[in-house]
Amino acid sequence: MLTFALRRLLVAIPTLLLISLVIFLLVDLAPGSPASEIPLTVPPEVRAKILEALGVNEPIHVRYVLWLKQFFWIEPLNGIDAIFGTSYAEGEQRIISYQSRSPVFGIIGERLPQTLTVIGTAYLVGVLIALPIGIYSAYRQYSLFDQAGTIFAMIGFSVPTFFTGTLFIIIFAVWLGWFPTKYDTTLEVTDWQSFLQQLRQMAMPVMVLGLANAAAISRYMRSSMLENLGQDYVRTARAKGLSERTVVLKHVLRNSLIPVVTVIALGIPSIFGGAIITENLFGVNGIGAMLIQAIRGNDLPMVQTLAFIFAILIVLFNLIADILYGLLDPRIRYD
Amino acid sequence: MLDAHPAPLVQVEDLKMYFPIYTGVLRTQTGNVKAVDGVSFQITAGQTLGLVGESGCGKSTVGRAMLRLYEPTAGRVLIDGEDVAKMAPEALRRKRPSMQMVFQDPQASLNPRMTLAGIVSEPMDEHTDWSREKKTERVYELMDQVGLNRRFVNRYPHEFSGGQRQRIGIARALALNPRFIVCDEPIAALDVSIQAQVVNLLEDLQEKLGLTYLFISHDLSMVRHLAQKVAVMYLGRIAELSPSRDLYARPLHPYAEALLSAVNEPDPVLAARRNRIILTGDVPSPANPPKGCNFCTRCPKVMDICRSVKPELAEVEPGRLVACHLYTTQADAGSAGATEAKERNQQGVSQ
Numbered sequence: 001m002l003t004f005a006l007r008r009l010l011v012a013i014p015t016l017l018l019i020s021l022v023i024f025l026l027v028d029l030a031p032g033s034p035a036s037e038i039p040l041t042v043p044p045e046v047r048a049k050i051l052e053a054l055g056v057n058e059p060i061h062v063r064y065v066l067w068l069k070q071f072f073w074i075e076p077l078n079g080i081d082a083i084f085g086t087s088y089a090e091g092e093q094r095i096i097s098y099q100s101r102s103p104v105f106g107i108i109g110e111r112l113p114q115t116l117t118v119i120g121t122a123y124l125v126g127v128l129i130a131l132p133i134g135i136y137s138a139y140r141q142y143s144l145f146d147q148a149g150t151i152f153a154m155i156g157f158s159v160p161t162f163f164t165g166t167l168f169i170i171i172f173a174v175w176l177g178w179f180p181t182k183y184d185t186t187l188e189v190t191d192w193q194s195f196l197q198q199l200r201q202m203a204m205p206v207m208v209l210g211l212a213n214a215a216a217i218s219r220y221m222r223s224s225m226l227e228n229l230g231q232d233y234v235r236t237a238r239a240k241g242l243s244e245r246t247v248v249l250k251h252v253l254r255n256s257l258i259p260v261v262t263v264i265a266l267g268i269p270s271i272f273g274g275a276i277i278t279e280n281l282f283g284v285n286g287i288g289a290m291l292i293q294a295i296r297g298n299d300l301p302m303v304q305t306l307a308f309i310f311a312i313l314i315v316l317f318n319l320i321a322d323i324l325y326g327l328l329d330p331r332i333r334y335d
Numbered sequence: 336m337l338d339a340h341p342a343p344l345v346q347v348e349d350l351k352m353y354f355p356i357y358t359g360v361l362r363t364q365t366g367n368v369k370a371v372d373g374v375s376f377q378i379t380a381g382q383t384l385g386l387v388g389e390s391g392c393g394k395s396t397v398g399r400a401m402l403r404l405y406e407p408t409a410g411r412v413l414i415d416g417e418d419v420a421k422m423a424p425e426a427l428r429r430k431r432p433s434m435q436m437v438f439q440d441p442q443a444s445l446n447p448r449m450t451l452a453g454i455v456s457e458p459m460d461e462h463t464d465w466s467r468e469k470k471t472e473r474v475y476e477l478m479d480q481v482g483l484n485r486r487f488v489n490r491y492p493h494e495f496s497g498g499q500r501q502r503i504g505i506a507r508a509l510a511l512n513p514r515f516i517v518c519d520e521p522i523a524a525l526d527v528s529i530q531a532q533v534v535n536l537l538e539d540l541q542e543k544l545g546l547t548y549l550f551i552s553h554d555l556s557m558v559r560h561l562a563q564k565v566a567v568m569y570l571g572r573i574a575e576l577s578p579s580r581d582l583y584a585r586p587l588h589p590y591a592e593a594l595l596s597a598v599n600e601p602d603p604v605l606a607a608r609r610n611r612i613i614l615t616g617d618v619p620s621p622a623n624p625p626k627g628c629n630f631c632t633r634c635p636k637v638m639d640i641c642r643s644v645k646p647e648l649a650e651v652e653p654g655r656l657v658a659c660h661l662y663t664t665q666a667d668a669g670s671a672g673a674t675e676a677k678e679r680n681q682q683g684v685s686q
Contacts, residue, residue, distance in 0.1 A: 232443035235404055236507070240458045241431025251446055330491040331447055 004334035008319050019311045024064050024304055032298045034098045054098060070095045075105050098299045114185060115274045115286030122206040123271050126213025127264055134221025138229060139248060156215020165208045165281040172204060179203050185285040205282045209275055220263050224256040258328045265321040269313035343377035344547045345515055350374045350410035352400045356622060368622045370396040372571040383548040385562030387555055393571040394551045398517040402434055403427055414515055432462050432511035439520040441500035445492040451503055452488045458510045477506040481536060498529035515547045534561060555598045559583050567591040570629040571621055573648055576656040587657045589636050636661060
């Protein structure tokens with residue numbers, strides 16, 4: 001298992017290098033210039049100096065290698081410095097956002113907590129709703145509950161979040177007045193009161209995203225359960241005289257969870273990616289909102305770095321899913 | 336109990352298993368697949384009843400409905416005096432240790448995520464309060480009984496060969512000392528060299544533990560080897576139920592005759608002289624069986640009455656029950672022997 005993980009990590013290096021090149025070139029060669037963000041009132045010679053200072057005039061391969069060095073060497077050193085109070089990275093050039101002229105990783109660090117609390121909770125809520133629905137739907141296939149679950153999943157799949165989000169705002173915030181319409185990023189949880197307020201403002205974005213997540217996962221869970229419920233070993237379990245609970249929860253569910261766990265693990269990188277639409281809709285100041293802002297402002301370093309971080313997370317969670325599969329299913333061994 | 340006929344351990348009376356057919360937009364029930372349509376037999380304690388028939392005739396359904404792995408539509412299944420078909424769920428669960436099943440496909444019928452120890456000891460977790468040591472001891476004991484090396488105790492099913500897996504299936508069935516075991520084609524998925532081993536194992540266990548078997552198979556020579564009595568099924572009904580020796584020597588029901596003519600004869604001289612009865616046509620659909628005898632569409636000896644009246648299983652010779660008008664109508668028309676035979680049959684059932 002360990003050798004398998006190490007081998008996969010080694011294979012991941014060229015993969016990620018290739019991905020980084022593609023991302024860098026795609027973003028760099030796309031139309032639009034960082035100069036477009038500089039107000040027209042700025043005199044041309046000043047504008048040229050600004051561009052010079054941004055390093056935009058260097059040839060593309062120089063910028064690529066520099067960015068790689070910054071990403072893989074200088075930024076981790078900065079991370080170490082921040083944690084241990086050392087000064088390895090002093091005086092080195094970090095990846096700088098064109099828009100705010102501050103380090104990209106600093107901004108990500110500011111935005112990530114918002115995204116992780118809201119989107120992460122939404123994912124968790126989605127999984128927690130989806131699993132029982134999927135299990136019971138399969139156990140009582142074609143029952144009223146199953147039909148309702150199917151409709152729920154269909155709605156979750158087909159209705160876009162900008163619609164459900166707006167609907168939720170109208171119903172729960174405008175008509176009923178239960179939740180605030182906007183997410184207040186400046187709120188700090190210090191006591192019980194502010195914690196409740198945080199819960200209230202998280203409720204709607206979490207429900208909107210949770211619905212979409214739950215729809216997909218409940219379907220996976222249901223089909224996996226159905227597949228296993230029909231297996232012969234389930235009949236064996238019943239013949240042993242086990243209670244129905246043990247048959248379903250021990251035999252069927254554990255076998256059915258194997259593919260579902262993989263699907264859930266593969267969905268985790270999307271938490272870090274944020275949810276562009278939902279974040280914008282509710283004013284959650286997270287990664288998704290930042291990404292769209294960076295794209296609008298031609299903030300190339302920011303877009304490149306974010307896209308590459310997503311790529312790393314996806315490769316990483318693919319590996320994690322494979323390892324989980326091997327741990328959960330004794331028939332699969334990586335040796 | 337001490338008379339010449341030992342009491343039957345298992346008594347099945349008029350067992351019916353219909354699977355509803357739903358069609359149309361509104362999924363209304365438009366019919367039934369009559370997988371088992373009124374089957375009755377009994378098995379004496381310590382003996383084996385063979386159940387043979389072609390694919391799809393309802394053999395496995397009988398076995399599963401008897402152990403309430405399906406909910407039977409009608410009928411009684413008395414195992415050791417208790418009607419399994421109508422037991423409340425909790426009582427049924429407590430009854431399960433005494434009636435077990437060895438399944439056809441040893442690969443699919445074992446949970447792939449459980450080790451041998453887990454599979455075999457799970458019934459003990461559920462039905463006993465034994466200590467861990469005692470359970471382990473019992474697992475080892477069972478492994479010895481079925482001839483599995485004790486070293487394999489923590490392996491998973493996929494690490495075993497087909498024959499070994501079936502031994503696990505047998506060990507699992509034996510875990511709580513059942514009295515009655517349904518063997519649902521236990522050798523069909525095994526290759527021939529392993530089949531004999533498993534059948535011998537089943538025989539040894541029967542002798543040692545006094546087990547009662549219902550041996551479901553389409554392998555006629557294996558059934559001959561194992562069973563004292565054999566029931567031949569066709570399309571959800573028993574065509575003939577006779578002592579094994581008599582049936583193989585001289586089958587009475589035309590279907591039994593045709594079926595047994597398909598048994599391979601190892602002696603080439605005899606094989607050359609053998610008369611194979613080749614049936615024409617297909618088995619009718621169990622959703623829409625013929626009005627009269629189920630076999631009337633293919634029977635080489637079909638008569639007019641066969642197409643309108645379903646023959647009942649009746650004792651036509653001592654110990655031999657046949658559902659065929661060839662025997663019953665002749666008797667009806669002629670002698671008083673028919674009523675006698677019927678009476679004896681009824682006695683047999685009410686024992």
